Amino acid sequence: MKSYPTILKPDEIFNKAFGRASKITVNDRNSLRRNREMAIRKAISVSDIITSTLSLYSEMLADIEKKSEFYREMIDNIMGINRLVRARHSITWASKRCMELRMEKIRQYRKATDVPAVLELQKAFYGRISSIVNSIAGDLKTAAELRAWFRKFPDIIDEFTVVVAGYPNVGKSSLINDLSSGKPEINTYPFTTKDIKVGHMETAKYRRIQIIDTPGILDRPIENRNSIEKQALTAIKYLAHHILFLMDMSETCGFDISSQEALLNEIKGFMNVPLSIITSKSDLSENDYPNSEFVYSSVTGGDRDKIVDHLKELGKEWFREYGSKITYW
Numbered sequence: 001m002k003s004y005p006t007i008l009k010p011d012e013i014f015n016k017a018f019g020r021a022s023k024i025t026v027n028d029r030n031s032l033r034r035n036r037e038m039a040i041r042k043a044i045s046v047s048d049i050i051t052s053t054l055s056l057y058s059e060m061l062a063d064i065e066k067k068s069e070f071y072r073e074m075i076d077n078i079m080g081i082n083r084l085v086r087a088r089h090s091i092t093w094a095s096k097r098c099m100e101l102r103m104e105k106i107r108q109y110r111k112a113t114d115v116p117a118v119l120e121l122q123k124a125f126y127g128r129i130s131s132i133v134n135s136i137a138g139d140l141k142t143a144a145e146l147r148a149w150f151r152k153f154p155d156i157i158d159e160f161t162v163v164v165a166g167y168p169n170v171g172k173s174s175l176i177n178d179l180s181s182g183k184p185e186i187n188t189y190p191f192t193t194k195d196i197k198v199g200h201m202e203t204a205k206y207r208r209i210q211i212i213d214t215p216g217i218l219d220r221p222i223e224n225r226n227s228i229e230k231q232a233l234t235a236i237k238y239l240a241h242h243i244l245f246l247m248d249m250s251e252t253c254g255f256d257i258s259s260q261e262a263l264l265n266e267i268k269g270f271m272n273v274p275l276s277i278i279t280s281k282s283d284l285s286e287n288d289y290p291n292s293e294f295v296y297s298s299v300t301g302g303d304r305d306k307i308v309d310h311l312k313e314l315g316k317e318w319f320r321e322y323g324s325k326i327t328y329w
């Protein structure tokens with residue numbers, strides 16, 4: 001993922017700007033001219049540093065806003081896309097405002113007739129600049145959160161992608177852990193996986209299958225779903241070339257079969273990519289889900305090898321059709 005600049009807090013921006021400005025000296029034996037010239041140069045230095053710092057942040061936010069629908073929807077799930085747009089507007093505004101203020105103040109410095117008047121104007125300038133930057137503290141926080149999210153978010157590549165989906169705690173991460181290089185956290189409680197994790201399965205030289213672990217989703221109206229569930233739905237919607245849906249017939253996940261089935265039907269309703277149902281935790285239940293293609297158990301393995309072969313076959317077909325379009329081949 002592209003690297004974005006470290007986002008400074010208002011205090012850190014001031015330290016950077018005023019620290020640099022404090023080193024400015026002017027040699028002139030006339031005290032008024034010296035103070036005036038120093039005030040002007042400091043105003044230029046401070047506003048240059050603040051404006052260039054803030055411009056970098058607004059460029060970063062503009063770049064994020066231009067990303068694909070997948071990332072935009074992800075950001076919407078995490079913080080609401082409006083926060084991103086608002087932050088970009090405010091930071092751009094603050095950056096421009098600093099420059100306008102500098103021009104205004106320089107005009108006033110030139111008109112000042114004694115040293116106290118210059119110092120008074122300078123104090124007022126610093127006060128105004130500080131209040132502008134402080135007023136966007138929340139927007140800088142938004143920018144910092146976005147940068148942190150992008151740094152943590154795994155690289156998703158345009159290659160054959162299998163998304164593992166299902167209710168919370170049904171064994172999705174255990175399957176990914178077994179099939180791919182991905183080593184997601186596995187735990188006894190629901191919502192262990194809180195964001196998108198990516199693993200890879202090597203199939204042939206230069207050919208890989210990307211396997212995506214998603215957080216569990218509950219069968220409930222969209223407005224009641226939390227940000228974690230929404231991220232899973234976005235990953236399914238935008239990334240899946242194939243879906244593996246896990247059905248825990250043992251119900252040790254803590255949820256009944258009919259709820260899991262309702263989620264399955266919901267996903268089938270909005271996705272038109274192939275979907276394979278896997279009965280998970282087959283060591284804990286005698287029954288297979290009637291429509292499941294495979295059974296799997298992280299303890300006994302079940303149809304593990306068949307699942308691998310199936311995915312390799314699907315991957316091969318996908319590569320045949322789209323492989324030539326992948327730029328890094």
Ligand SMILES: Nc1nc2c(ncn2[C@@H]2O[C@H](COP(=O)(O)OP(=O)(O)OP(=O)(O)O)[C@@H](O)[C@H]2O)c(=O)[nH]1
Pocket residue numbers: 167168169170171172173174175185186187188189190191192193194214215216280281282283284296297298299
């Ligand atoms: N006996 C048995 N336990 C399993 C199996 N698969 C997973 N488990 C256990 O079930 C619990 C949940 O497994 P995870 O792989 O974390 O499930 P998940 O679907 O990723 O859960 P979330 O990330 O919370 O949605 C863990 O305690 C696992 O050890 C299985 O095949 N057999």
Ligand SMILES: [Mg+2]
Pocket residue numbers: 172173174184185186192193213214215
């Ligand atoms: Mg998990």
